[in-house]
Amino acid sequence: MATAVETLDKLERRLTISFPIADVQSEVEKRLKLRARTAKAPGFRPGKVPMKMVAAQHGYQVENEVLNDKVGQAFNAAANENKLRVAGYPRIEPKSGEGVAEGSLAFDATFEIYPEVVVGDLSSAEVEQVKAEVSDAEIDKTIDILRKQRVHFHVKGEQGAHGDGGDLSAKNGDRATLDFVGKIDGVEFAGGKAEDFAFVLGEGRMLPEFEAATLGLRSGESKTFPLSFPADYHGKDVAGKTAEFTVTLKKLEWAHLPEVDAEFAKSLGVDDGDLVKMRADIKENLEREVKGRVKAKTKDSVMDALVKAVEFDVPKSLVEQDGQRLAEMTRQDMAQRGMNVADVPFPPELFTVQAERRVRLGLILAELVKANNLQATAEQIKAQVEDFAQSYEDPQQVVKYYFSDRNRLAEVEALVLEENVVNYVLGKSKVTDKVLPFDELMGNNA
Incomplete structure (x- = not known):
């Protein structure tokens, strides 16, 4: 059974769950009997170990498992009964004394709930839609870079x-x-x-x-x-x-530096050495890179606008979890770069601001997708994969690579979903076109 839900803070709640000790003891005995069927001990054949020895060897572990299961089941039942959307994990603490029925075990469960996220009118939200062009000058600069590389x-x-x-x-x-x-x-x-x-x-x-x-x-x-x-x-x-x-x-x-001639073009993968085709290929690659960076900058502007436009309290537990995840990702990234991070501390608190923004945006995007049916379609996912594949020598192999793994497809789906949200917000907000010079977009100002 569970008590009424108590409000402790904006999103923090508490309830008391309890269940008979007899139920725990009964379940412990049942699980110990199952263990006894395969239990091993010196001097006994497998499955013939006395129950007292099985209980002495496994009783503490089994009792903890049963308690965890009972508490989890009771908490989930209470959350469902009260229609609570629990954020993160509850903090469970034993309860004793007044209010605890004789022959029962009681626990206080303290937890947070998801906030109500309401994305209102976005017509006053200001978004910059970034644009950039690839001119002959950019192609010439790229050719110079390619020459220097050779x-x-x-x-x-x-x-x-x-x-x-x-x-x-x-x-x-x-x-x-x-x-x-x-x-x-x-x-x-x-x-x-x-x-x-x-x-x-x-x-x-x-x-x-x-x-x-x-x-x-x-x-x-x-x-x-x-x-x-x-x-x-x-x-x-x-x-x-x-x-x-x-x-x-x-x-x-x-x-x-190599001359810009047929041999140079062939070194860039243009089989017939055609310089016109070489410039066209370079332009196509630059435009693909520009397209990706423009989309990324426009997306950042959209996300900034959403953070400003939609206010709500963010569950601290989710921020803490994401901070820990970011800390571990940073540690792994540095280790992969060959850095010795064995003794380097990575306090999750260092990532709190970033984690809070990520969680906030995640909740906003989830609400926008749900309320406006912005889910990624199979056609969109396929088109995105094919777009990725165009920059590789064997596009079909890349397509197979993505479609052979559900996790890879899930990553593509997340990108498409974000793009759907960006397009939705661009259609609802106050959009200003911002033309960026090529070098600034590519980070080549230095």
Whole structure:
């Protein structure tokens, strides 16, 4: 049986559940008899162990299992009877003293319920619909990047099929191989010395003073110069200090970028080497990438608008659960990147703000989908999978990959559902078009 539901806070509730001790004892005896059929003990054949020994060996565990089952069943029955939508898990505490019937066990169950989520008029909600275009300039930039990815280096001064590199002094774009040693107050420091160290000038890999000192050197030449480490330098032992470096240039190579010709096109997968087709393929890939990023930014704007427009209290238990999930996901991600996180704490509290937003949006989206029949259809899921597959060499293999696993399809379904919500909100809200420059959209401003 259960008492009336008591309201403790906005979403927090409590009720007392109880049941006869005799019911627990009866169930414990029944389960111990089942255990006895297969129980093993030294000196006894399987299934012939005396009940007293079975009870001594398994009684505590079985009693806990029965209590957990009884409490769970009683709580679920009470929740259903009172039509409660329980959020998270109840906190169960034994109850004794006044109000507990003789021969009964009683427990207080404290829990939260789901809030009532009402998505009202969205006509005043402000949403930015992001737009961006792929022009010839973006295609040219992409081709330059692809050329740099296929760069070949040749020793300066040595005549080859592409020339000798001209000026023998180091300049931006050249790859320098050198020895260096750094000292602070005349003493070498850890990490301040290397041999046959190679880097490309102008890429910003080294501190500006180091690159500036290397520029203009020729193979075999050395230079000594002061270098001031920034106060926030990752090497704490040298951060904020000034060192004296000596560099000796051992080899200098110039960069040869491949010509944009038929061979270059073939290296990008255009079998016949057609440059027009190559540009068309690059444009198609860029447009696909732009489409994805534009949709993501528009979705973020829609989600921000929904969070502002729909107010309700969020169950703390769900936020705590999601915070723990985010903490574990972060730990796994860092471990997969090769970081040692064995002794690194990941307090769920660090993720509370993010978790609260995720839970809030999840409840809003669930209400929108339910109230407006925005579920993902089979046709939409299939179309989304086929869209994913277009960027792969064998699209049909990718389609099979998704449709062979229900979990993968569930992920696609979730994406389609979100897109349905975004389109619904765009049709109901105050939408402003925002044109983003290509570089800003792609994060290439630097």
